[in-house]
Amino acid sequence: SEKIDKNPNEVIAKLIKLGVMASINQEIEFETAEAIATEFEIKIEKSISEVVEDNDLITIPIDDEKDLKVRPPVVTVMGHVDHGKTSLLDAIRNTSVTEKEAGGITQHIGASEVEIDGNKIVFLDTPGHEAFTTMRARGAKVTDIAILVVAADDGVMPQTIEAINHAKAAEVPIIVAINKIDKPGANPDRVKQELADRGVVIEEWGGDVISVPVSALEGTNIDTLLEMILLVAEMEELKANPNRSAVGTVIEAELDKGRGPVATVLVQNGTLKIGDSVVIGLTFGRIRAMLNAKGKRVKQAMPSTAVEITGFSEVPEAGDQMVVVDDDKTARDIVSKRKDKIKEEQIKKSQKISLDALYSQVQQGTIKELNLIIKADVQGSVEAVKQSLEKLSIEKVIIKPIHGGVGAITESDVLLASASNAIIIGFNVRPTSSATALAKKEEVDVRTYRIIYNALEDIQAAVEGMLDPEF
Numbered sequence: 001s002e003k004i005d006k007n008p009n010e011v012i013a014k015l016i017k018l019g020v021m022a023s024i025n026q027e028i029e030f031e032t033a034e035a036i037a038t039e040f041e042i043k044i045e046k047s048i049s050e051v052v053e054d055n056d057l058i059t060i061p062i063d064d065e066k067d068l069k070v071r072p073p074v075v076t077v078m079g080h081v082d083h084g085k086t087s088l089l090d091a092i093r094n095t096s097v098t099e100k101e102a103g104g105i106t107q108h109i110g111a112s113e114v115e116i117d118g119n120k121i122v123f124l125d126t127p128g129h130e131a132f133t134t135m136r137a138r139g140a141k142v143t144d145i146a147i148l149v150v151a152a153d154d155g156v157m158p159q160t161i162e163a164i165n166h167a168k169a170a171e172v173p174i175i176v177a178i179n180k181i182d183k184p185g186a187n188p189d190r191v192k193q194e195l196a197d198r199g200v201v202i203e204e205w206g207g208d209v210i211s212v213p214v215s216a217l218e219g220t221n222i223d224t225l226l227e228m229i230l231l232v233a234e235m236e237e238l239k240a241n242p243n244r245s246a247v248g249t250v251i252e253a254e255l256d257k258g259r260g261p262v263a264t265v266l267v268q269n270g271t272l273k274i275g276d277s278v279v280i281g282l283t284f285g286r287i288r289a290m291l292n293a294k295g296k297r298v299k300q301a302m303p304s305t306a307v308e309i310t311g312f313s314e315v316p317e318a319g320d321q322m323v324v325v326d327d328d329k330t331a332r333d334i335v336s337k338r339k340d341k342i343k344e345e346q347i348k349k350s351q352k353i354s355l356d357a358l359y360s361q362v363q364q365g366t367i368k369e370l371n372l373i374i375k376a377d378v379q380g381s382v383e384a385v386k387q388s389l390e391k392l393s394i395e396k397v398i399i400k401p402i403h404g405g406v407g408a409i410t411e412s413d414v415l416l417a418s419a420s421n422a423i424i425i426g427f428n429v430r431p432t433s434s435a436t437a438l439a440k441k442e443e444v445d446v447r448t449y450r451i452i453y454n455a456l457e458d459i460q461a462a463v464e465g466m467l468d469p470e471f
């Protein structure tokens with residue numbers, strides 16, 4: 001009500017109309033809120049910081065718009081091999097190294113920061129889309145802007161296209177750095193044409209993608225590229241709330257001989273402080289020490305800051321989410337629950353389907369389909385079984401013949417069954433001895449019948465939990 005500036009009673013009335021009997025301080029789902037807002041002709045969006053973790057083990061509060069402050073952009077450099085990703089990152093780092101720092105030791109923490117005219121940009125040090133995609137596959141979104149490096153003497157190559165597709169899939173804006181313009185064979189126009197062919201149309205050509213011709217080797221136009229990053233960042237309106245407990249993502253992690261597990265985390269929201277209790281994927285602990293991208297010890301890290309942290313028991317994985325929780329006990333409890341859940345899932349997964357166990361698997365909801373492989377002595381029988389199966393009236397389980405064939409049950413049938421968690425049914429055929437051995441090893445249920453009716457009866461009984469156990 002507050003956010004859309006409406007009387008709470010009006011909102012409640014609309015909720016009731018939708019069938020939601022809500023009280024004034026009750027939480028409602030986003031979809032419901034959206035429906036209500038639409039009724040008032042207001043468009044609402046999910047806040048970026050609304051991350052509700054695995055079944056409410058951790059609930060991260062949504063920020064109020066008024067608490068959000070502009071934060072620096074986080075940039076990943078992508079592109080084809082040898083097009084100059086590493087050189088470009090080096091060139092960028094060099095622009096911001098002051099004389100004093102140049103002599104010092106820069107510690108590698110997996111991310112670097114540059115500052116131009118008082119504005120910070122964070123670069124993730126692992127170039128390429130593999131790291132980017134691994135993180136995304138794990139549900140982490142850390143990159144705000146992708147720099148697509150294309151060598152002007154080579155043009156768009158397979159990994160260029162991959163990078164484009166990955167950035168597009170993640171809905172991350174692209175800035176094209178046309179590199180190696182110092183080379184005699186450089187042909188930036190060809191690059192632009194090839195990009196346009198791939199749906200990346202640069203501004204000059206009427207599109208909305210910014211491109212900057214650069215030479216990472218000679219340091220040409222690096223400053224312009226940085227300015228463009230800031231420009232795009234401004235358009236993206238990147239914001240976070242520095243005055244709350246921190247949420248972030250692991251960029252790198254390893255076991256250090258002296259310091260134990262260390263991880264570089266990118267703080268994405270809130271401020272991370274020494275002494276904070278954290279949950280990081282499947283590990284937890286309390287932040288003991290923090291190093292910033294310059295290798296300096298710091299006591300706190302604001303949004304869009306990468307810091308190397310220590311103080312937890314196990315090495316987390318890149319892409320793991322880090323969340324600050326109230327205290328150590330909460331952290332420990334959450335991790336132990338997460339581990340239990342993983343164990344449970346593994347057990348469920350490793351449970352092979354069998355007619356004997358089908359009923360309980362259906363009841364537990366671990367099985368929704370019964371995949372069947374049908375082998376028979378004649379094609380007619382295979383067809384007859386398929387048709388009769390379709391006629392079986394079975395709720396809760398979809399019976400799905402995934403393969404049918406004539407002849408003995410072979411190893412290849414067993415492998416297929418194992419891979420697709422299927423049961424093999426044979427009519428007037430037997431498994432070869434090697435197939436029997438493999439089925440035992442792979443725990444594939446193989447049933448042989450002489451009469452189709454008996455098979456159907458067994459399946460029906462199994463689904464209903466009435467199958468007599470086989471001895």
Ligand code: GDP
Nearest residue numbers: 080081082083084085086087179180215216217
């Ligand atoms: P990456 O595989 O994309 O990280 O590419 P690198 O940064 O390792 O660069 C590949 C090669 O291209 C190296 O030999 C670089 O020295 C060279 N290179 C990178 N940028 C430039 C450039 O702007 N001009 C020229 N002439 N060579 C470059």
